[in-house]
Amino acid sequence: MTDLLLTIVHHLLAFTLAGVIAVEAVLVRPGLGRRGLALLGRVDAAYGALAGLLVLIGAARVYFGLKGWEFFIYNPTFWAKMAAFTAVGLLSVAPTIRIARWRTAGGGEAYVVPDAEIAHVRRFITAEVAVFALIPIFAATMARGY
Helix, strand or coil, X not given: CXXXXXXXXXXXXXXXXXXXXXXXHHHCCCCCEHHHHHHHHHHHHHHHHHHXXXXXXXXXXXXXXXXXXXXXXXXXXXXXXXXXXXXXXXXXXXXXXXXHHHHHCCCHXXXXXXXXXXXXXXHHHHHHHHHHCHHHXXXXXXXXXX
16 A cells, blocks of 8 residues: 555656646746746745655655565666656756746846846756656656566
């Protein structure tokens, strides 16, 4: 039962994280102002919290799951999945820093993020989406013994 519960929570967190990345991709667009930045800041904080929970639950699956830690530790597909997850995390750093800077920028309620900065952050988010797509691919191959 522990393995099943950990797996369910792990998958729900992964799908929720994918949804949060999609929400960020929608919110980071030209014309982003104070109102959108407040929401974007909360979404980005949720992104970090979800990613942290996903790591914790994933580690619990490795140690307490039915397959045993040996299945994971000696599986190159597992490490490819971890590399993809790490890459997504690293790609998210630049947008998080920019979002924090935008939120503390002057200009009052009339502040609008410059389009060039939006384009820069959107490239990172697009890369996150592309690399994130590898994670379920690696998970599916790993589940089938590759």
